[in-house]
Amino acid sequence: MTVDPGGTPDGPADTAMAVDLTAAPVAAAADVPPELLAQSLGQYLRAWWRRVRSGDSGVLPVVLGMVVVAIIFEIITPEHAFLRPSNLVYIFGLSTVYMVLAMAETVVLLLGEIDLSVGAVALFGGVVAFKLVQQPGPGWPWWAAMLAALAICGLVGAFTGTLTARLRIPSFVVTLGMFLLFSGILVVVLGGANGAVSASPLVPNQRVFYDLVQGLIPPVVAWVALAVVVGAVGTALWRRAAARRRQGLVAPPASLTAIRIVRVAVVLICTINRGTPLVAVQGVPWVIPIVLVVLAALTVLLQRTRFGRYVYAVGGNPEAARRAGVSLAAIRTWAFALCSATAGLGGILLGSFFFGQYSTNTADPGQLVLYCVAAAVIGGVSLFGGRGKPIHGVLGGLLIGAIAYGVSLLSLGQLATPLQYIVPGVVLIVAVLVDVLSRRGSGSGTRA
């Protein structure tokens, strides 16, 4: 009776719980986001701070990281060029690819799986889309080409997902194989080692692809759009919170909703008037609304639909999800399909970022994967599943883009090339280290 084999694993979990209790006096509140319980701004901030200290820090580390990176690079770059408007816009253009790929990766990471093929699949999708709009050639309209590329990538993802979900082959091996496979197929589609494909800004149909990252919304239109978006989103947020308060449901305090609205406005305004005096480059790049739309769509999908809840459930505890009646295989397969389709969009953006030129040297698919996994993990997505949001991918992508570009701005001579590899490697390991340690400290997961 004394020696119960089931008792031992419970031991460490109990001690972790005890530590948690001292940190957060209200035990039940530990799992509930503070904005749901807080009734005033002060309460909200205190609850948030308590949650940060207990290891569930949300986007705080990545925002702090961005500030630190910005300050450091502003100091050490020659002529303090890092924070120039032109550079900031360039960083944003570069980062959009990482953002979209990191959001794609996030969907799979939430399941506790990983997709190492996103880089290769993204490039493949981009090349397919660019090939389909070639004038002597298929000459498809841009939207059809884009849809076809995303659909093909989605099918690829579904295949990967099937291998992982139904055969239970470890995802990193399947996707490692798919990475190799599509690195090869990519070259084949491009037409050999010297193959290239481009979207010319002179052909209206191809110009759409060229403009995705390179194109700018005229300032006046941007202001009008901004006003409409802020107005619509702000009204919706405010009314939702008010409705909840009226119905007696838990809702964030009114001042917080106001801050959120301001935040939306600030994010958009910051990106508008940054034309350089010499070259009149003004206006919001098209890619900003595109990324925001992807972010909004994935956020709604993951936070508000049943599929999203199932993804979190499977990532948090697959066995519990299975016993609750969730079809693990279906959710996993769909998540991989979604990941690959999103990656395909990232590939189209990548081609656009490189001025509509796609060749075998455009980007190294292996490095892309590492950057986007690092971006997601730095942003706050856990490698172990069940924890993270699409916004984390966006913020992490921005941070990775800033680091990558900042390093290339430094005049390092011979060290420039090696640092392109070393910096993301170190960043990746440190990000995962933080993830592992914070997970250990939080006591929410006991999986070794």
Place this chain on the structure above:
Amino acid sequence: MPDIPVTADPGETPGGTADAAMAVDLTAAPAAAAADVPPEILAQSLGQYLRAWWRRVRGGDSGVLPVVLAIVVVAISFQVANPAFLSAQNLVNLFEQSSIYMLLAMAEIFALLLGEIDLSVGLVMGLGSVVVAELVQPTGLNWPWWAAIIVTLLACAAWGAFQGSLVARLRMPSFIVTLGGLLILQGVAIIVLKGALVSIGNSRFTNELVLYDIFWGQFEPVVGWILLAVVVGATGTGLWLRDARKRRHGLEAPPRSLTAMKIVLMAVAGSAVVAICNVNRAHFGTIEGVPYIIPIVLAVLAAWTVLLQRIRFGRYVYAIGGNPEAARRAGVSLPNVRTWGFVLAALTAGIAGVLFASWQVSLTTNIIKSANSYVLLAVAAAVIGGTSLFGGRGKTIHGVLGGLVIGAIYNGLYLLGVSSWWIDVVVAGVLLAAVAIDVLSRRGAPRQA
């Protein structure tokens, strides 16, 4: 302590499934106890041995059979497509190319046996090749070749210890640690290379010449035969004496006929290899004899086989790969064994690095970058050879056989004039197929779901 309910015992459910699996197993193999014991230990005659072996193959534990079949199939198909494939010249060439895959696969097996993965072996090899080449440069450090090799291997092992500690002590996922690690290594290798080209092709310097000969040198034909006689004689005598002693002490031992057959098989295979190697394979002049790399690969194979199969460390590796929690409760120090596993993987990759430097002769930044692509081939070779991705199942010999398959595919497709990206596609397909077979055979096997 509250009363433990009698009817609903939480510990019972896993036991139930295990029982069901056991029941299936009982129908397949009449002697239940024999399921976990290799058939050669229980069989008393050659016929019994073969029957027991066949039963084991059908039970999902097929050992090296699939990979040997794969080698035969690959060889026949390429021979049909291009009669030059099985020429003596190409076979030696094929083995030389495969030696890198074999060593990297043997490195990878240490990680795979533990249920981990090491994605950095390719670039550990890359770093090792750069370091060894830089150390012997007459215009630079000008170290003697043996010191350069030792320091290179130590450096690689140290890197393995670093990665192993992160994996073993902090429990970071190994594929992430080694993914980040390979990026860092790529940068470090380029720094060591100083952005320039480093070459060991100058035969005026003894140190460079020795390094060059590791891959490109060969024994005199006569020496090859003598070596073969010595090796077969020594191994055969050892094997025979060991089995005889076991039999005398009343321990379980393979039948005499089997021992004799093993020795004869070894002698025949060895003679074939030496004979093939002794054919003149140069287009102009004479290149004949057994390449040095064959004994090098065999020595590594023998050392790691002994390490994994005969000593306590090896048993711990298998124990952890099979069931880490059970190993921990049995008193095995998981962090130590895991760290050492990564050290040995990196060390073996370092040996591959020395070979790689010798093979490439001149190293550039692009060659270092390309070293990364060998990781996938190493994993593929190990899994094709029969090592499980899930830990606890596999042997060093699997890496050698799997490496031979990968090398044969590369070599054969290259001979047919297939471009390199299509070869990548084929290898990826082979990797996925091998892993799928691994997963499915594991599912069929009774040991673990």
